[in-house]
Amino acid sequence: MSSTVHIVPFACPKFDTFVVSQRQVGKHMTGLHGRDFLSITDMATSDMLELLTLAAQLKSGAVTIDCKGKILGLLFRKSSTRTRVSFSSAMWRLGGQVIDLNVSVMQVSRGEPVKDTARILSSYLDVLAIRTYEQAELQEFADYADIPIINALTDLEHPCQILADFQAVQESFDGQLSGLTMTYLGDGNNVAHSLILGCALAGMNIRVATPPDYQPDAAIVEQGRKIAGDRSTVTVLTDPKAAVEGAHVLYTDVWASMGQEDLAESRIPIFQPYQINNELLAIADKTAIVLHCLPAHRGEEITDAVIEGPQSRVWQEAENRMHAQQALLVQLLGGHS
Numbered sequence: 549m550s551s552t553v554h555i556v557p558f559a560c561p562k563f564d565t566f567v568v569s570q571r572q573v574g575k576h577m578t579g580l581h582g583r584d585f586l587s588i589t590d591m592a593t594s595d596m597l598e599l600l601t602l603a604a605q606l607k608s609g610a611v612t613i614d615c616k617g618k619i620l621g622l623l624f625r626k627s628s629t630r631t632r633v634s635f636s637s638a639m640w641r642l643g644g645q646v647i648d649l650n651v652s653v654m655q656v657s658r659g660e661p662v663k664d665t666a667r668i669l670s671s672y673l674d675v676l677a678i679r680t681y682e683q684a685e686l687q688e689f690a691d692y693a694d695i696p697i698i699n700a701l702t703d704l705e706h707p708c709q710i711l712a713d714f715q716a717v718q719e720s721f722d723g724q725l726s727g728l729t730m731t732y733l734g735d736g737n738n739v740a741h742s743l744i745l746g747c748a749l750a751g752m753n754i755r756v757a758t759p760p761d762y763q764p765d766a767a768i769v770e771q772g773r774k775i776a777g778d779r780s781t782v783t784v785l786t787d788p789k790a791a792v793e794g795a796h797v798l799y800t801d802v803w804a805s806m807g808q809e810d811l812a813e814s815r816i817p818i819f820q821p822y823q824i825n826n827e828l829l830a831i832a833d834k835t836a837i838v839l840h841c842l843p844a845h846r847g848e849e850i851t852d853a854v855i856e857g858p859q860s861r862v863w864q865e866a867e868n869r870m871h872a873q874q875a876l877l878v879q880l881l882g883g884h885s
């Protein structure tokens with residue numbers, strides 16, 4: 549890869565304005581252009597690998613893409629530090645602008661239908677990232693909006709997270725994803741769902757170890773197995789040690805997600821055997837890395853020693869949210885050269 553910084557022209561589908569570039573190169577429209585990103589499965593494997601390559605180039609500074617004139621809206625019904633700020637920073641770094649919508653003062657909070665809100669916002673914005681509870685609400689926005697809608701986390705999936713996670717895996721394993729084994733420990737939640745589907749797309753083996761009553765959605769597991777075919781495996785189990793043995797990536801998330809705060813205390817003893825600690829980490833492959841989408845509850849799903857230890861990649865994983873989402877915005881808005 550050349551170390552020269554290229555400012556690449558960006559084609560804006562609505563306004564068709566090209567930013568003057570240092571180097572004129574042809575426009576390349578991607579498979580994601582104009583599409584919604586509601587699930588990690590809205591990407592083909594090739595789209596995902598292309599996006600990760602672009603994310604790495606953006607991170608290294610090998611490529612700069614200008615999206616001047618583009619506006620990203622953020623509509624968040626749940627708390628967020630990383631997703632909200634990394635999307636904002638990503639769009640600003642692309643030369644675009646961001647409107648962080650305050651949903652509590654929007655008419656949709658007073659009963660204006662989602663389908664009306666979606667059509668109105670479509671005419672003001674170029675892309676809209678939504679964090680909400682029900683996947684059905686996200687889908688309704690997508691059905692009525694004519695701009696790309698991004699899933700910034702629902703109760704079902706968290707696909708933007710997985711892009712950053714995979715970028716971190718590639719950084720530790722020489723660009724590799726396919727053939728590696730990831731073990732997810734804890735609650736079979738939104739992050740687990742997107743990891744199951746994302747690993748299947750990437751040709752990674754995934755093992756998900758949860759307490760018996762907290763397994764991932766069976767339909768997601770089945771979908772993951774269908775996508776994986778004979779390239780990789782999707783294994784759901786309850787034994788954390790068996791799940792971790794020889795794994796290349798250990799991953800965990802909070803035991804009680806947003807909206808489940810009242811269950812947090814009672815879940816601690818149930819989930820304790822699934823904590824990522826040095827004892828469990830010792831069973832993994834000796835090159836294993838540890839990921840966590842954050843925010844973390846030290847002493848619950850992960851120990852302080854592990855998250856601060858030499859095998860932790862959580863800080864670069866979190867940084868990658870910004871790079872991967874820059875690449876995502878570029879792909880959804882019209883591709884790059």
Ligand code: CP
Nearest residue numbers: 628629630631841842
């Ligand atoms: N990982 C993640 O999505 O973090 P936030 O909830 O802070 O956005």
Ligand code: NVA
Nearest residue numbers: 737801805806841842
């Ligand atoms: N499963 C967690 C992820 C937070 C990024 C939640 O939904 O709260």
